[in-house]
Amino acid sequence: MAAFDEMGMASGETRPLYRQVARWLEETPPELLASRRAQAEYMFRRIGITFGVYGDKDAAERLIPFDIVPRLISQAEWRKLEAGLTQRVRALNLFLTDIYGKRAIFRESIIPPELILRNPYYRPEMIGQRAPHDIWVHIGGIDIVRVDADEFYVLEDNARTPSGVSYMLENREVTMRLLPDLFARHSVAPVDDYPDQLLACLRSVAPRLNGGAATIVILTPGAFNSAYYEHSFLADKLGVELVEGRDLFVEDDQVFMRTTLGPRRVDVIYRRVDDDFLDPLVFNPASVLGVPGLVGAYLAGNVTIANAIGTGIADDKAIYCYMPELIRFYLSEEPLLKNVPTYRCREPTSLKYVMERLDQLVVKEVNGSGGYGMLVGPHASAAQREQFGAKITADPSNYIAQPTLALSTCPASFDGGVAPRHVDLRPFVLSGADGVRIVPGGLTRVALKEGSLVVNSSQGGGTKDTWIVDDPEGSA
Amino acid sequence: MLARTADNLFWLARSMERADYIARTIEATLRLEYLPKTDSEQVGEWEGALNAAGAHESFVEKHGELSEEAAIEYLTFDLANSSSIRNCLENARAAGRAVRTALTAETWTAINDAWLELKRFETKRRVSRSLDREELMRFLDYVKKASLDFDGACYRTMLRNEAYWFNRLGVFVERADNTARLLDVKYHLLLPSTETVGGPLDYFQWVAILRAVSAATAYHWVYRDRVKPWLIADLLILKPAMPRSLISCYESIDTALDALARDDGRSGLAQRQARAMHAKLERSSMTEIFQGGLHEFITEFIEDNARLSTTISDQYLFN
Numbered sequence: 001m002a003a004f005d006e007m008g009m010a011s012g013e014t015r016p017l018y019r020q021v022a023r024w025l026e027e028t029p030p031e032l033l034a035s036r037r038a039q040a041e042y043m044f045r046r047i048g049i050t051f052g053v054y055g056d057k058d059a060a061e062r063l064i065p066f067d068i069v070p071r072l073i074s075q076a077e078w079r080k081l082e083a084g085l086t087q088r089v090r091a092l093n094l095f096l097t098d099i100y101g102k103r104a105i106f107r108e109s110i111i112p113p114e115l116i117l118r119n120p121y122y123r124p125e126m127i128g129q130r131a132p133h134d135i136w137v138h139i140g141g142i143d144i145v146r147v148d149a150d151e152f153y154v155l156e157d158n159a160r161t162p163s164g165v166s167y168m169l170e171n172r173e174v175t176m177r178l179l180p181d182l183f184a185r186h187s188v189a190p191v192d193d194y195p196d197q198l199l200a201c202l203r204s205v206a207p208r209l210n211g212g213a214a215t216i217v218i219l220t221p222g223a224f225n226s227a228y229y230e231h232s233f234l235a236d237k238l239g240v241e242l243v244e245g246r247d248l249f250v251e252d253d254q255v256f257m258r259t260t261l262g263p264r265r266v267d268v269i270y271r272r273v274d275d276d277f278l279d280p281l282v283f284n285p286a287s288v289l290g291v292p293g294l295v296g297a298y299l300a301g302n303v304t305i306a307n308a309i310g311t312g313i314a315d316d317k318a319i320y321c322y323m324p325e326l327i328r329f330y331l332s333e334e335p336l337l338k339n340v341p342t343y344r345c346r347e348p349t350s351l352k353y354v355m356e357r358l359d360q361l362v363v364k365e366v367n368g369s370g371g372y373g374m375l376v377g378p379h380a381s382a383a384q385r386e387q388f389g390a391k392i393t394a395d396p397s398n399y400i401a402q403p404t405l406a407l408s409t410c411p412a413s414f415d416g417g418v419a420p421r422h423v424d425l426r427p428f429v430l431s432g433a434d435g436v437r438i439v440p441g442g443l444t445r446v447a448l449k450e451g452s453l454v455v456n457s458s459q460g461g462g463t464k465d466t467w468i469v470d471d472p473e474g475s476a
Numbered sequence: 477m478l479a480r481t482a483d484n485l486f487w488l489a490r491s492m493e494r495a496d497y498i499a500r501t502i503e504a505t506l507r508l509e510y511l512p513k514t515d516s517e518q519v520g521e522w523e524g525a526l527n528a529a530g531a532h533e534s535f536v537e538k539h540g541e542l543s544e545e546a547a548i549e550y551l552t553f554d555l556a557n558s559s560s561i562r563n564c565l566e567n568a569r570a571a572g573r574a575v576r577t578a579l580t581a582e583t584w585t586a587i588n589d590a591w592l593e594l595k596r597f598e599t600k601r602r603v604s605r606s607l608d609r610e611e612l613m614r615f616l617d618y619v620k621k622a623s624l625d626f627d628g629a630c631y632r633t634m635l636r637n638e639a640y641w642f643n644r645l646g647v648f649v650e651r652a653d654n655t656a657r658l659l660d661v662k663y664h665l666l667l668p669s670t671e672t673v674g675g676p677l678d679y680f681q682w683v684a685i686l687r688a689v690s691a692a693t694a695y696h697w698v699y700r701d702r703v704k705p706w707l708i709a710d711l712l713i714l715k716p717a718m719p720r721s722l723i724s725c726y727e728s729i730d731t732a733l734d735a736l737a738r739d740d741g742r743s744g745l746a747q748r749q750a751r752a753m754h755a756k757l758e759r760s761s762m763t764e765i766f767q768g769g770l771h772e773f774i775t776e777f778i779e780d781n782a783r784l785s786t787t788i789s790d791q792y793l794f795n
Binding site for chain 2 (some may be wrong): 222223232235236241242244246247257258259260262
């Protein structure tokens with residue numbers, strides 16, 4: 001199964017889009033590439049130290065490797081992606097409005113009701129509730145892979161608190177500094193207005209009419225959270241307060257933060273805290289990360305929480321496989337982006353099919369994330385497959401399986417030269433009362449280990465800058 | 477600004493300032509060791525150092541017996557001493573991390589670098605069990621430099637907004653406390669009557685006091701005279717030009733509180749208390765202070781200064 005290389009490395013025929021990058025890779029002496037790599041690492045370490053928060057030893061561990069070769073996507077390709085992403089997130093919002101509201105979907109037997117109603121991420125507290133403006137997923141991270149020149153697949157919908165956008169922005173800063181000539185030879189769509197777009201999106205859903213004067217905060221679990229760097233980065237870029245649960249309190253169903261000037265009313269909370277920890281009165285009573293009474297204030301319509309409570313159901317892998325049907329049902333449109341064919345082990349025929357082909361499939365835990373709790377069949381040993389097979393048989397409905405896609409590759413730069421590595425893409429989709437915004441680009445994650453398909457940073461993945469560039473001349 | 481942020485900025489600055497002061501106190505005490513004296517006198521110096529660091533009581537509780545080694549350990553790396561240099565730097569970084577967005581990159585780097593260096597010293601210490609005298613001096617030098625870096629980064633890079641003023645308040649409330657504690661421990665040496673009885677040992681004691689607040693050179697520039705104890709007291713209490721004097725600290729505290737009041741349009745008890753203390757220092761003369769009792773004056777100052785710290789917390793809702 002030969003993977004599609006986005007530059008055309010394997011075929012020896014460079015795709016027109018990558019002409020300049022190929023020339024640059026060819027013309028740049030290996031020593032210079034090596035020094036660029038070292039510079040990039042140094043810059044990230046500086047950022048890690050100035051923003052971040054980890055010590056010497058920790059910083060080295062936490063530093064997510066960055067590959068200097070940019071990943072290119074043409075405007076034409078991007079327009080297709082953009083339309084597909086917009087469609088997808090609109091459907092997710094309609095789906096959430098429906099399952100917490102009228103539940104029209106159950107009448108059509110498109111999706112087994114118990115799959116939703118018994119799902120741990122379905123929040124009974126939200127039944128009968130509408131999210132302000134019917135927007136649930138304000139910030140969505142939709143993971144995309146491609147397998148050839150034309151086909152993009154959605155791998156996962158992240159509808160809770162997707163992270164990584166700080167890397168998208170930092171990667172761009174670093175490439176612009178390190179590769180100014182290569183950058184200048186392309187017309188790259190800018191991403192640096194993401195913080196402004198996010199701010200506009202959050203303002204648009206403020207409960208009081210004075211959206212312009214709305215007080216917005218970012219709620220973090222605290223300095224010891226692994227994504228704290230991103231939380232403080234965003235607060236800094238947005239110019240809003242980074243609060244912890246203890247900085248907020250609720251009175252008369254209104255949320256206030258404790259400031260040096262006394263209590264100040266809060267209108268929109270961009271939370272990076274999971275549902276479970278938001279409000280000890282409603283969810284996990286032991287949580288100290290949340291704010292007692294927050295859910296009450298939300299239900300009273302006095303504060304907007306982004307993303308809304310209860311979106312976890314929409315990024316559940318068991319729901320994912322119904323997305324094409326959901327798009328058709330809610331939008332009466334054909335899905336623009338494909339879903340990876342998915343076998344639900346809860347269905348006996350699928351289970352049988354999966355168990356017979358463990359050596360060919362990728363099997364994932366329905367609620368797993370970060371590349372944990374999964375089996376990459378073709379790369380696993382017989383013993384690993386047997387062990388995993390037993391887990392599936394014990395609890396089939398907790399697993400889904402997908403064919404191993406031949407993820408596309410992009411050139412990556414190493415000490416030994418330039419070599420293709422598998423990539424995916426996480427664009428960030430913002431939904432506000434005034435529509436959907438997508439900054440042209442996203443976070444490209446790259447599996448730096450040769451042959452590896454796992455791009456998660458916890459599993460040795462790295463990142464690349466993603467350039468949305470003008471269509472090459474002479475292409476349709 | 478979030479009250480928690482203001483609280484962290486205030487205590488971050490206090491911790492960095494305190495680490496510097498403790499390093500200087502240890503240095504000054506070590507110098508006194510080179511003077512000929514009996515063992516009990518020697519140990520007495522460390523009792524003074526612990527007192528000046530406000531750590532004597534808790535030391536006695538933990539160790540009982542006083543020795544130089546135990547005192548140095550307690551003041552530098554001991555986890556059990558809330559004011560050990562190690563804990564000061566650790567607390568400063570934890571506070572800085574929690575309010576990362578309120579700090580400039582330079583300020584954060586200064587705090588983080590100090591902490592990283594601390595970790596290196598701690599590792600070295602684990603390997604060789606303790607630091608030898610030379611390594612200890614290097615450690616103290618580094619602590620003083622870390623505090624300078626931090627202070628310089630704040631001064632040079634921070635916007636003059638509430639974040640900066642809470643930082644300044646922390647620095648000067650802590651500094652006033654430190655200078656006053658040092659005076660409190662050594663006050664008996666500074667009374668005018670000691671001039672006649674003062675032998676060479678006393679002379680070096682006086683110089684040690686000046687060193688602890690990095691004022692040995694400043695003294696000569698100000699008085700152009702040999703070291704006289706009552707002039708030391710004058711320098712550290714009433715000379716506005718001396719950056720660690722009580723009056724200079726209160727001038728800065730006043731400025732910071734006024735700036736806060738101007739920015740948010742509210743003046744409260746903290747402003748009134750600080751102004752009253754500043755005015756009292758301006759009106760005082762050393763003759764009066766000695767007449768009323770140096771010890772009484774300083775004890776009262778330490779209490780008033782602590783009260784102001786509480787008032788600031790209350791007024792700006794830290795608690």
